[in-house]
Amino acid sequence: MGTILEINNLIISFDGFRALNGVTTKVEKGEIRFFIGPNGAGKTTLLDAICGRIRPQQGSIIFDGDKNIMHYPEHKLVNIGIGRKFQVPSVFTSLSVYENMEVSVVNDRSIMASLFQPITKAQKEKIDDILDLVDLKDYCDKKAADLSHGQKQWLEIAMLLVQDLQLILLDEPVAGMGRKETIKTGELLKSIAHHCTVIVVEHDMEFVRDYASKVTVMHEGRILDEGSVSQVQNNPKVIDVYLGRGGGNCA
Template sequence: MTAMDNARELMRPDRVWPFLVPPAPPVDVSHQVLLYVEGLSVSFDGFKALNDLNLYINDGELRCLIGANGAGKTTLMDVITGKTRCDEGSVYFGQTHNLLEKSEPEIAQLGIGRKFQKPTVFEAHTVFDNLEMSLKTAKGIWQTLMARLAPRELDLIDQVLDTIGLKEQRFMLAGALSHGQKQWLEIGMLLVAEPRLLLIDEPVAGMTAEETERTAELLTSLAGDHTVVVVEHDMEFVRSIARTVTVLHQGTVLAEGSMEQVQNNRDVIEVYLGEEA
């Protein structure tokens, strides 16, 4: 692709730039609830991926979502982030932001960040570059070409590097990082955009035991300043971080509570945890 082709792609009239979306009004969490999901249903060719699902996530909490494949976990996150439209129900961010009326860039601008299972870092760029490109700043075309980071932005990147444990790797190419480090970098790429809600999908898949332990510490440290929702199949990992666990089954909430309560729930034992409980 030539430089002119790149320029045409960059300026494409149908392209939606997150930084061009007007700043969102504050999120109202006066009732301590950040995310309201009520009566949510989604069907694909007659299959109900979500079935009258109700879910409430408190501001600043760490919530784990578990369930067998096909339970509706990914579809739920797709609806929250605007990737999939629902058939029925409502999804509110705080008490005033109706997510079902917003586009994906608008939802990201509100402060909702999502990390998929497979890390999607820019491997040919340094760790620092990856974080810089993810900053939530109103950079137009000219500003991007002539970019100079403000002191606050440099401080934010330093803070995030410290949080994700990659200060010593700041000038290393992302492609040279270990699998676990790439996962942490991608979490860092979300953090520099200063999200209110983090949706993290299977963060420890393929990690070593040491990396898994470090990831548990990282996610636990983020709760409070951020609201963190973790989807994970590794029950040992869930046990290590769980405060509240929601079990999904056939598109609806089967059980909810502490890990101990969920483990001792007869329905959960029967349909999901089995002998692991």
């Protein structure tokens, strides 16, 4: 399959505090990779670094074999195939579900195109297909503000899917969801992974167990362990810093 993302010895510090302290990992194509760890382990910081919100002091992030994406401006990442979903659902609440998708689907994002190039038929079909996938087709004309929490999360994922990405970064996609919604989101991730790599930061251990192909456990800015779910679950160090202590509210 090949490697889609290669992170080498990443170091990020804020005012002397090392949020990431030498993180090295590789993500293979088609994986659903979970990053877990207690609060402050550096998971979200890692996502922020991958998508250009934070500039690392040291190290490198190589995407798709040869692109060093550390110096890419955020708005150009979509063009090379990286999309990011935020922890708090961030959809455009005053626009309808369909308009949210319309804004996301286009490839030419210049002012001229947004005035003179209407959505093509193929793009319309793509929007319909993906809204179908996330069960939002019946809500096309509904304002995004009126959707439930779960539906907003799915809409945001749908907005990523419509962009033909190679790598999707999700920050706690099931936070605040009920069991049913969580399962639905998990199944959605599985079907996404057929044509796209997914990186997820998550707290919900049950969700991790059910859907991760590989798990990276982080602690205090370092990688503690990496492997299959059962492998990391049996690692005494992991149990000590994370599963053991935080297990009560995470499991």
